[in-house]
Amino acid sequence: MVIVFQSKPSILASSAVAGPLEKKSVFYSYFDSVVEDERWNEKTNEQGHAKMILEASNIVMKKANIENLDVDYFLSGDLVNQMTPSNFAARELAISFIGLFSACATSVSSVIIASLLTELGASQYAIAGAASQHNAIERQFRYPNYYGGPKPATSQWTVTAAGYALVGKHNPEYPSIVAATVGKVVDYGDVNPMHMGGAMAPAAFDTITAHLKKRNQKFQDYDLIMTGDLGKIGLKILKAMLAQTGVKPEELQLLRDAGAEFYGEDEAFLAGASGAGCSASVYFSYIIQQLKTGRFKRVLLCATGALLSPLSFQQGESIPCTAHAIEMTME
Amino acid sequence: MEPKEYQDLEKQVTPPIPYLKNALKAFFVGGIICTIGHAVTYFYIIFFDFTEKTVGNPTVSTMIFFSMLLTGFGLYKKLGQYAAAGSAVPVTGFGNAVISAAIEHRTEGVVLGIGGNIFKLAGTVILFGVASAFFVALIKLILVSIGVVQW
């Protein structure tokens, strides 16, 4: 489903906060803050996770020179059971809050909802974004952090990072959201939770092609199309799928993936980065800054999410995936 | 695109599992862990009052102690990523499964966290070990009773 925003809501401020390991990220220099302790000096990983979300939200407000009372909505999601880190951060923020779960696509789905609220006139300022904390996600979805189970070359490293954006009324000096596509849930029967890129690529394909078709656009209309966390192998699969439908190799060069690039070529991270904070921290730091400087004029951000739970794959269910996209421009 | 068609494409693009390399790594690391265990065996026989029959218990306990140190400093995880079955199959891997779960769930408290989760991963090994020992011993007992084999 494609939404065209008549009022073109703008991203008035954005922030990215990351953990210590994310110093290895190629996007490191764009992050606002990097914390030395991955638990943010709290007792548990989950508390640290909540503190990271809180810190990212506070930076957004500080940048826009506003306070909690000025913000109408806080839209956030993460991957921990029942999204307690977002809930607990919202408790501290005391802003009207809707928790959203689109797995790693929450970075974009939250911005879509914020844009709709803004267009409706219901929101002056809304903070939207997503986060993930490696240890908390790893222990929940896979194994204890110090368990010596091997990971295959297809598996990805959940990042410790948060990315948040302040969505407000249109302002020509800031990047604006002109259209969005809410993705369907796509499932091609993949069952391997250590190969998320392979499970998610069809969802990205579905959303990107639907968006371009409905908007009557081509790849060349964009300076960049960036998926969320397909990883190195998932990106290759997506490119192969697009090539089959007649997209030319030079057009495919416009397609990049935040997860595939996040940790550079470091092989220790296997197929690249993943997690809700992966796309969020890259979109709301690097991409926004590139739009602001005018290097990009029009981008399509398509975040992908694998909608599984630790129980669902043990019960033999396949992995349903989704992808949400926003089209952003800079005048 | 049909699911079948997609899975073929996915298979094409995804790098294959390096079967031989994995097997060799497992062989060497597993072999080295067993060699260390063998050295520990000799240590207990030479310096303490253990015989070949009784040396198994202290050897296993010592190896699990080594496993605790490696697990606690995050090194067993690195070893596991390199060696896979080579570090999972020796009893140190069993120790790693128990100890890593205990460390991980400390934040949920001593009773519900450590107590409730310590056998989260290793429980399956105990289950299958006990269940199969039960059936194997039962079969042997039946066979002895009807006079097919002797103890």
Place this chain on the structure above:
Amino acid sequence: MIFIDFLIAFVIGGIICLIGQLIMDYGKLTPGHTLSILVVAGSIFSGLGLYQPLIDLAGAGATIPITSFGHSLTQGAIAEAEKHGWVGVLTGMFEVTSSGISAAIVFGFIAAFIFKPKGKVN
């Protein structure tokens, strides 16, 4: 002579791990599945009387891999079954093999108070 002794332990231990790796890779199984299969295999070999000779030959090469866990549980059950009949099958299991589990529990409990897991990259 002692060198050959160590070499046999290395090779036999290595081969058992190699078999585990092949089960894991070809069967596309988790470590949990793989170890369960090996424990059951160890128990069956023990019942057939084949595991003890392997220990006599390879020492720690056969006692360190998890297969020996299945072996000692089975030997415990069989030994008690011989003495006490039907009841012994249940009561004898942990006679021989308690050290591995108790060591893991004790060290796990201690470690939980000392160490904190971190997201270390390989």
